[in-house]
Amino acid sequence: MEFKHQATVTLAEVAEAAGVGESTVSRVLRNHGSFSGKTRERVIAAVERLGYVPNRIAGTLASTGSRLVAFVIPSLSNIVFPDVLRGASAVLEENRYQAVFSVTDYDPGKEEALAAAMLAWRPAAVMLAGCEHTEGTVKMLRASGCRVVELLDLDGDALDIAVGFSNRAAGRESAAFLLKRGYRRIGYVGHDLNRDTRAGKRFSSFCETLEAHGAPLVAHEILAGASSVENGRLGLERLLARTTDLDAVYFSNDDMALGGYFHCLAEGIAIPSKLAIFGYNGLDIGRATPQPLSTIRTPRVATGQIAAQLVVTNAPPQAVDLGFELIEGATA
C-alpha cells in the first residue's frame, strides 16, 4: 500500500562517485563549512550525473531543527486563510522553509488532534487561528517547545507570538462608524458564532458599542453553518421579513454582506438611503461592486508574511498589532 521509492541515490553514492567523503558532499550541498572550488565542481558534477535529490527527512533527523512550519487553520472555504497562507508561503519559500497544513473546520477538538499530528513532524513552528484553544492544545503546544504563532486575533493571551489585530476593536469601530453616520435602528446578520469565535467577538463588541450610545441592536439573524454569500442574502431576507424599520445591517463578514447587498439589488431596496450595509474583511470584490462595500479591511496577507518572518528569524515572543482599515465605501 505504502509507496516504495525507487531511484534512491544517496549521499554516500554521490560521495563515492565524486571520489570524496560524505561530509564533503554534505558541506558542498549545504554551502556550509569550507571546501575547495575544485572539490565543489566534482561534487556538483556527480550530483547532476546521478540525479541526486537530498533527503530532507534524513537531514532533519540528523540535525537539530526542522524547517517545517505547520498551519492548523479552521477553513479553506473562505479566502481569509488562503490569504494568510499566501503571505506566509512567499516568505517561507524564500527562506527554504516548508509549509504543512491541515484544516479543523472550526472544531476545537479537531484542532487539538491535528496540532498533535503536526507536532509529530517536529515543526519549527505551529501557526493557529485565534487565541482560543482547548486546554489540551495549549498544554501540548507549551510542552512541545516549538514556536507557536496565533493569527488574526489579539484579544486574549498569546502563548508565544501573536500576529493580527483586535476583533473587538473592529466590532467597536464598525458600530461607531454606523452611529456617526446617523444610523440608529441597526440589525445584524451572521453565521455560526460558536465556531468562529473571532466573528463572535466582533459581534459582541459591536453590540456593546451600540448600547453604550443608546441605540442597542434591534434584531439579529444567525444562520447555521459557514459564512457564504447565499447565507448572507437569505439572512437579510429573513431579518427584513421580521423587522421592517431597520436602517442599517452589520454582517459577520464581506461574504455575508455581499449576499445582503445582492438581496437589496434584487428587491430594489435603495442602498444606503433605505438600508445601509456594513461588512468585514475588505475583500477585493467589495471594491468592484456598483457601490463599493463599506467594510473593514484586514491585513490578511501581511499577517501571514509577518508571522513567517518572525518564525524564520526566531524572534522573541511578542504580539504584533497590524491594525485594520475602515473603508467608508458607499453602502453605509
Added chain:
Amino acid sequence: MEFKHQATVTLAEVAEAAGVGESTVSRVLRNHGSFSGKTRERVIAAVERLGYVPNRIAGTLASTGSRLVAFVIPSLSNIVFPDVLRGASAVLEENRYQAVFSVTDYDPGKEEALAAAMLAWRPAAVMLAGCEHTEGTVKMLRASGCRVVELLDLDGDALDIAVGFSNRAAGRESAAFLLKRGYRRIGYVGHDLNRDTRAGKRFSSFCETLEAHGAPLVAHEILAGASSVENGRLGLERLLARTTDLDAVYFSNDDMALGGYFHCLAEGIAIPSKLAIFGYNGLDIGRATPQPLSTIRTPRVATGQIAAQLVVTNAPPQAVDLGFELIEGATA
C-alpha cells in the same frame, strides 16, 4: 537561528518507563503487530505520563514510504486551488497523511524549483496543476519514482494520474451555449493567458467553436496579471469602449465575469438583453447575484478528493474525467 526542541521524550524512554521493549511501544502506538491488552495499557499510560509525541521524521526515515503529499499549486489568490486543497485535505487527514504545499505564481521555472524542493521530503505523491510542465520538471518527477497527480486539466498526456476535466471541452460548450442562445457578436475578456494555460485552452477552443459556426470572435481584451473582479470590470469597460455592438462576452473565469456583471449594473447595461455574460468555475457567489451567473461549474473539491483517494489507495496510473456542469443562469 534554527530552533532547538526541548522536551524530547523518545520512544526509548517510554519503553523504559513502561518496562517493555522499544519495538513493543512502536507496535502499540501504530496498532500494528500483536501485543496483549495489559501491555497496551502500560504503554499508553507511560505515553500519557511522559507526554510522548512520536517523531514522524524518524519514523518516516526508518520505514519505506512517507505519508506526505506535496501540492505545488499556481496560486492561492483565487478560490480554485484552496477548493482543491480542501477536498484533498479532508481525505488525507482521514488517512493520516499530511499535506505540504508551495505556490508557483504560475511560473513554470518556479514550479520546477519547488517540485525539486518537495521531492527532498520524499512525499508519497506530488500534485500539480495542469499537464504543462518544463522538461526538467517532467524528468525529475519521472525519476523520483513517487506518484504524480496532475489536476484540473485532461487536455494532454498524463505523467501518472490525472484528475479533472477537459478545459477545451469547457471552452467549446461555452461557445456552443452562447451560439444556441442566438448570440453572434461575441467578445472575450481574460487575464494573462501565457501563465494560466488552462484559461488559454478554454479561450482557444472557444474561438475555434465560434469560427466553426461562422460567428468568429469579434474582439477581446486581455489584462495583464491575475484574474480578479476588478480586472474583469476594467476589461469589459475597455472592450465596450472599443467595440459597440457586442451581444455577449465570455470571461476567463467567474471572478472576471462578476466584474463584467458589476460594470453592467453600474452602467445600466441590461443583462442579458443588451449584453450577455458568461463565466467559468461556477463559484457560489454567482448563484446569489441578483441574476444568477451563466457559467460552467467545475468540480474543484471533488478533484481534490478523488486525487487524494487515488494516492492513499496507491491506485494504478489513470485519468479520471470528472466533467463539469453548464449552469444556464440568467446572464446569458
Added chain:
DNA sequence: CGGCAAATTGGTAGCGCTGCCAAAAAAACC
C-alpha cells in the same frame, strides 16, 4: 503433563544524513 502451535516480546541493524573531531593538505612565515 508433555508437546506443539500461536501469540507476544525484545534485540538490533539500519534508514540517510549532519556534527564533531582528528587527520591531511595547503599556505604562510621566519
Added chain:
DNA sequence: GGTTTTTTTGGCAGCGCTACCAATTTGCCG
C-alpha cells in the same frame, strides 16, 4: 627548509524510529 597556521578533508557516531528475526511466553490438545 622547517615550522606554524590555516584550510580542507574523511571517518564515524548518532538522530529516533521501524523491520526483521529470534526468543520467550501462553494456550491448547491428547
